[in-house]
Amino acid sequence: MSKFMRGKVEIMELDRFAINNLAKIIMGETESKATPNMSGPKLIELFNEVGFRDVYSYNNGGLPNQVSRKVYTENHLCEINKTEKLEMLINSFVNPNRYFNSEYSVERIVEELNSVIEFNGNKIEKINDKYRVIMESSTISESEIAIDNVVKVDIIKKKVVTDKEVFVTYSWGSDAENGKVYSLVALLREKGFHADCDIEKMQEKTSLNLKQMMQEGLQYEKVIVVLSEDYKKKAEGFMGGVGTEYRVILNDMADNPNKYIFVAFNEITNEYPNNILPIMLKGTYVLNLIEDSKVGFNELFAKLQNKSTIMFPNVADSKPEIKSEIIKPLSFLGSRDVALTPEKQYVDEAKEMIAICGVEISNNGYSEMKGTNLNTSFNELEDGRVLAFNCKDFDIVDNNIYYYYNVKNKVLYRYENNNWTKLK
Numbered sequence: 001m002s003k004f005m006r007g008k009v010e011i012m013e014l015d016r017f018a019i020n021n022l023a024k025i026i027m028g029e030t031e032s033k034a035t036p037n038m039s040g041p042k043l044i045e046l047f048n049e050v051g052f053r054d055v056y057s058y059n060n061g062g063l064p065n066q067v068s069r070k071v072y073t074e075n076h077l078c079e080i081n082k083t084e085k086l087e088m089l090i091n092s093f094v095n096p097n098r099y100f101n102s103e104y105s106v107e108r109i110v111e112e113l114n115s116v117i118e119f120n121g122n123k124i125e126k127i128n129d130k131y132r133v134i135m136e137s138s139t140i141s142e143s144e145i146a147i148d149n150v151v152k153v154d155i156i157k158k159k160v161v162t163d164k165e166v167f168v169t170y171s172w173g174s175d176a177e178n179g180k181v182y183s184l185v186a187l188l189r190e191k192g193f194h195a196d197c198d199i200e201k202m203q204e205k206t207s208l209n210l211k212q213m214m215q216e217g218l219q220y221e222k223v224i225v226v227l228s229e230d231y232k233k234k235a236e237g238f239m240g241g242v243g244t245e246y247r248v249i250l251n252d253m254a255d256n257p258n259k260y261i262f263v264a265f266n267e268i269t270n271e272y273p274n275n276i277l278p279i280m281l282k283g284t285y286v287l288n289l290i291e292d293s294k295v296g297f298n299e300l301f302a303k304l305q306n307k308s309t310i311m312f313p314n315v316a317d318s319k320p321e322i323k324s325e326i327i328k329p330l331s332f333l334g335s336r337d338v339a340l341t342p343e344k345q346y347v348d349e350a351k352e353m354i355a356i357c358g359v360e361i362s363n364n365g366y367s368e369m370k371g372t373n374l375n376t377s378f379n380e381l382e383d384g385r386v387l388a389f390n391c392k393d394f395d396i397v398d399n400n401i402y403y404y405y406n407v408k409n410k411v412l413y414r415y416e417n418n419n420w421t422k423l424k
Contacts, residue, residue, distance in 0.1 A: 012087045012133060014120050015219075016251050019081065021116045023073040025109075026093065034112045036104055040069055047076050049092050050085040087133045090117075094124060094131040106131065120219075165194040166304060167217040170226035171234055171242050180265050181226055184289070187297070193304060196220070218248055222304050224261045225249070227276040227286060235278040250280055261303050263287045350387050350405035353412050357423045359403060360392040374404065376413075376420055384408040 014022065024030050026046070028037035038046070040063045041056045048054060054064050063072045080086045090113065092098075096106045110124045110131055117123065117133070124131050166188055170181050181197060188195035198217070217223065225231075233239075235246035253260060264276055264286050277286060292299045302309045347366065354361055367388045374382060381404060391401035402415040403423075412424040 011082055011084060012122055012135075013082045014077075014086070014117060014122075015248075016255075017248075018116050018120055019074060019077050022090075022113070023070060023077055025112055025116065026077075027069055027073055030112065032108075032112060034104070034108045036099075036102070038069075040072075043069060043073060046089070046093070050080060050089050052076065090124070090133050091131065096131075164196075164220045166196070166222045166224060167220035168195060168197040168224045168226065169217055169245060170197075171228055171231035173228065173230055177228070177265075184224070184226075188304075191297075191301065218245065218252070221259070222261060223249075223259055224263055227262055227264050229275055232276050232278050236280075246278060246280075258303075258306060261287060261300070263289050263300070265289055346385075346387065346407045349407075349410065350389070350412070353405065353410070353424050354389065354403055357412060359414075359423070361403060362390040362392055364390060378413065378420065378422075380409045380411050381406050381413050381420075 025035055026038060027043070028035045044052075044054045044056050044063070056062060057064075060066075063069065067075070077086070077089075080089065094106060094110055094113065099106055099109075110126075114124055121135060122133055123135075124133055126132075168181055168185050168188075170178075172178060185195045185197045196217070231242055234242035237243060238247060249260060262277070262281070262284055266276070267288065267290055274282075277284060287299060287303070289297070289300070299309055350366070351361070369386050369388065374386065376382060383406065385407040387405045387407065389403045389405075391403065400416070404413045404415060405411070411422065414421040414423050
């Protein structure tokens with residue numbers, strides 16, 4: 001009979017191995033054949049009882065996303081794991097009415113289910129002719145049993161982890177090596193972490209199954225794995241408890257990447273991690289406790305509390321303004337009067353004045369010269385830089401009219417048939 005504690009209730013949780021085995025039982029694919037083989041539509045019907053809304057498509061691959069029965073069952077079990085729906089599903093699965101007038105025995109089904117879920121601290125018991133999932137560490141009072149006779153009560157469980165904070169696991173070695181582990185546990189407890197290791201568990205109980213102890217240790221919120229050459233050897237050879245633990249850790253790390261902290265008591269060099277780190281953990285970060293002790297084990301304590309040792313400022317609302325230099329394209333000026341080349345504003349002034357005078361000029365551009373080259377008697381035209389333009393439709397024989405603009409004095413002259421006329 002288990003104890004049901006109000007105010008500190010527990011939720012059912014299964015590990016990956018239990019999930020896989022539970023899926024086989026539900027599908028009816030165990031070697032014992034204790035449960036009927038469940039088709040795709042039947043699986044959907046079962047899981048819809050606990051809130052899913054799946055539909056079996058006979059014309060489009062059957063199960064949702066066209067997955068296999070195994071994938072469908074395992075995925076749905078993982079989705080409801082750590083929720084009350086997992087318990088509801090199992091309670092429904094062992095309902096005697098489900099197997100009424102069939103060859104299957106509910107008692108045998110319960111026995112097979114218990115062989116899977118007991119490893120995680122759960123058990124199915126018969127209470128007032130009803131099978132229910134309960135925790136092995138709890139009891140149900142007489143009043144609560146009476147309530148169950150009137151109203152269907154699903155016992156909701158919540159995982160209590162206040163006393164399962166840190167577990168330190170290692171490979172047994174010499175007394176000196178083991179002593180370092182015990183000292184590490186003592187340090188953690190002194191700093192406020194509820195830390196345990198195997199030696200403490202062994203002292204708590206006169207008879208303790210090592211496999212069960214290892215499984216309980218890996219259920220802690222954080223697991224510190226003390227690496228050594230002996231640990232590597234046993235892990236890679238899947239030898240003893242370390243080998244079993246190694247297999248579980250490999251499967252669990254994908255779902256809980258921040259749960260495991262790998263540490264070493266030796267100085268870590270470029271070569272040393274490979275001597276202590278199992279092959280499947282190659283590339284995993286190893287915390288050097290010797291170096292970390294020099295700063296008060298700050299990194300270890302941070303990892304145990306999921307905190308960062310380096311804090312960066314918040315991202316600003318705006319980015320810095322970039323100053324850019326505009327590179328001008330390459331240009332070669334072939335005019336022999338390069339030094340006299342006017343700025344664009346002089347050309348614009350000349351064209352504006354020509355337009356005001358109602359004159360049209362050629363689109364062939366302009367030329368530039370010194371005024372003294374014109375040999376005229378007009379000082380205001382001869383004084384300094386002069387721009388020359390051809391008339392529109394210029395022809396050297398029939399239509400050879402020129403317009404000359406003095407940049408300095410801003411005067412415009414027309415030259416036609418050796419005659420000069422001031423326009424502006």
